Every structure is written in C-alpha cells, then in structure tokens.
Amino acid sequence: MIGPGSASGGACPAAPALTLAELDYDLPLGLVAQHPVEPRDASRLLVCRRGGGELEDRVFADLPALLRAGDVLVRNDTRVFPARAYFRRATGGRIEVLFLRPAGEAGPAEAWEVLLRGRPRSGETLTNEVLRDAWPLVCQRPLGDGRWLVTSAASQSVFDLLEKAGVTPLPPYIHELLTDPERYQTTYARVVGSAAAPTAGLHFTSALDAALADAGVTVETVTLHVGLGTFRPLGEETLAAEQLHSEAYAVDAAVWARLRAARAQGRRVVAVGTTSLRTLEHLARATTPSGASPALLRGDTSLFVTPGFEFRVVDALITNFHLPRTSLLALVMAFCGVAETRLLYRHAVTQRYRFYSFGDAMLAL
Numbered sequence: 001m002i003g004p005g006s007a008s009g010g011a012c013p014a015a016p017a018l019t020l021a022e023l024d025y026d027l028p029l030g031l032v033a034q035h036p037v038e039p040r041d042a043s044r045l046l047v048c049r050r051g052g053g054e055l056e057d058r059v060f061a062d063l064p065a066l067l068r069a070g071d072v073l074v075r076n077d078t079r080v081f082p083a084r085a086y087f088r089r090a091t092g093g094r095i096e097v098l099f100l101r102p103a104g105e106a107g108p109a110e111a112w113e114v115l116l117r118g119r120p121r122s123g124e125t126l127t128n129e130v131l132r133d134a135w136p137l138v139c140q141r142p143l144g145d146g147r148w149l150v151t152s153a154a155s156q157s158v159f160d161l162l163e164k165a166g167v168t169p170l171p172p173y174i175h176e177l178l179t180d181p182e183r184y185q186t187t188y189a190r191v192v193g194s195a196a197a198p199t200a201g202l203h204f205t206s207a208l209d210a211a212l213a214d215a216g217v218t219v220e221t222v223t224l225h226v227g228l229g230t231f232r233p234l235g236e237e238t239l240a241a242e243q244l245h246s247e248a249y250a251v252d253a254a255v256w257a258r259l260r261a262a263r264a265q266g267r268r269v270v271a272v273g274t275t276s277l278r279t280l281e282h283l284a285r286a287t288t289p290s291g292a293s294p295a296l297l298r299g300d301t302s303l304f305v306t307p308g309f310e311f312r313v314v315d316a317l318i319t320n321f322h323l324p325r326t327s328l329l330a331l332v333m334a335f336c337g338v339a340e341t342r343l344l345y346r347h348a349v350t351q352r353y354r355f356y357s358f359g360d361a362m363l364a365l
Helices: 060-066 158-165 199-203 206-214 253-264 274-285 327-336 338-350
Strands: 044-048 056-059 072-076 078-080 084-088 094-102 110-117 125-128 132-144 147-152 191-194 218-224 247-252 269-272 296-301 316-320 361-364
Touching: 044 060, 044 338, 056 060, 060 206, 060 361, 072 253, 072 274, 084 158, 094 158, 110 132, 199 316, 206 218, 218 253, 218 274, 247 253, 247 274, 253 269, 253 296, 269 274, 274 296, 274 316, 274 327, 316 327, 327 338, 327 361
Parallel strands: 044 361, 072 218, 072 269, 078 191, 269 316
Antiparallel strands: 044 056, 084 094, 084 125, 094 110, 110 147, 125 132, 132 147, 218 247, 247 296, 316 361
16 A cells, blocks of 8 residues: 655665675766757657567657556656855865755754765865855764765855855766756756756656647656765665665655555556656655644655565656666666666667766666
8 A cells, every 4th residue: 555654764675685796787988978969858768668578769759659648757846956066175175065955954054964075174164165255164074975064154045155156066977068057957847956967857848748748648746856865876785785865855745645546546657767766665655643634745765776676656667877886776677677677778788878867768668
C-alpha cells in the first residue's frame, strides 16, 4: 500500500552487496556532452522495455508517441540557484564554496551546509571575492566529506548574495562556458533550491508539453532540491555499506492523492529523472502522524535505490546516462536490471550517444 508522509527514508534493506567496481564502465571522453543540443527535444532517446525486447534509437520529441493516454508524467520543478562562489582567506588563499542547503532559520547569522574546496580553520572568516567586506562567511565546523557548516552575517540573504556573486555550478566534466544559464534549468523550473539541475528534465519544451497533453498524458510536479545526496560519487566498497546525504522534498498532498488514484486505476506513473523517482518511492514508504492531513508533504529523504529495491509507485523512467560509481547508476540498475543496464550503456557507447548532464536520454518502459 502507498501512503503519504515525511519520514527520512534510507537504504533498501534487501539490497544485494553490489560492489563499487560493478558500477564502472568504459566511456570515451569524446562522448561527454559539453553543451546542450538545440532545440532541447532534439536530443536522442534510447528506448528499452524492462524484461526484454529490442532497443529503439529515437529522439526525445518522439516521447508522446512512446507513451499512452492515461500515463502520468512526474517532473521535478526545482530550480538551480547560482550556488558556487569564491572567497579569500586572510592569508589570500582562495576557497571555492558550493552552497548546498540552508541549515537553519535565516537571520543575523544565516547557517548553511556547504561544500568547501580548500582548508580553512574552524572559526575562520572568509571574504567574498566580489562583494568583499559586504559578505563575511564564517566557517563554523566540518561536517565530513568536504562539507562545512558556515554562517553568513550579511544583511541580505544568502540567496540574494549569490544572485550577485555566485555562478552556475556546472559539473566539473563540462569544460565549455555556458553562454545562457537558462540552458541548465528545465523550462518548468519554479522552486529555487538546487545546487545541480535535474537533468532528465532538460529535454522538455513547451511544444513537447503541448504534444503530451494532446496524447492524453497528464503531467504532475514534485520538488526535490538536488544536493550532495544526488551527485556525490560513492566511496564505500559495497553499496550495502553506503549511505546517502539527505535532500529536501515537498509534494502537494493533492498531487500525491491524484498519483495514488492513477495507480489504483491501472495508469502508469512515469518518473522524469532519478530525483522524481526517489521522491515518489520515499513517499510510498513514509508515514504521517495519526490524524494528520497536511496540504503539503515535506521532509528530507536519503533513500538509496539499489538492485533488489521494490518499486511501489514508478512504472517507467526517463533519465540521462550517468557517471560510473554513482548512486544514479545504481538506481538505473535497480530499475532495469544490472546486466540489462550494462547492455544499454554498451549500446549507447557504440551508437555514440552523448553522456551526462547535457547528454541524451533513455526511456525505460
């Protein structure tokens, strides 16, 4: 049974002890996409059917013809903020700061969880390279994995300061400059809060949305703010020993009710991206206090989807091609099968699909 809630989630208890090495694959560097295609829905789409069947090489604009009337497409409407900024130590040394998520209430000393590239000391004050003394940032204490708790005592909020001094946090494997920052946003991005884009959604256009509606496909939205839990490479030798960092989600209770009704009617739920899938599967496992009926279901999830996972909500998945040794690839293996995913990725390499954030997509039905 599926039901709403706000529990924290966690690793799948029945997951086999898949090793980190089993999440490796060979990828020519030339297949790492450095820029998005134009128009967005001109990207390629590898179509597979779980349980067997021929692979199909299509384009993303074919999506309405590949789905059926009654399907419910679920997208993540989070919006990326300019989360990367550069600061200086008193010694002059440069510190790169990636702002992940607020860690407390905004106020005179707004607290944030950040990822630091550098070696500051606890209690040290950093100075922003652009705003200088107008933005002092105090490094409070390390949280592990390169994360720090920092506080900002500026008169403006961190979000406002980043609009002036931050830059779009493109992944490190993208080396070309992005001339239009909106190309790292989905066309339906609405709720600010992500340090990285939910990239499966980058392929949608307004024209494609209209074609989906004409085909009888319903679109619903959820929010999960992408942070370290999504994009951090895994480090443990086995997936069973791994634990993801939590990320914040929010889902309208009416949306969740409509999704439950769609499932009861036998309609397919199609998750756009791993973030949408994790949000939905988290909600299916969460509980609310007795008698509670909030209008907005919100909380944090650290749900780690690995092979052996029981999918309770999602019937089909749209996703990009992911980096080796990541939780994203483990999720695809859980959904499509380990051997099947390796076959899919070999096919994508052979057919020279474009990989990663600005790359092509696959549809698993």
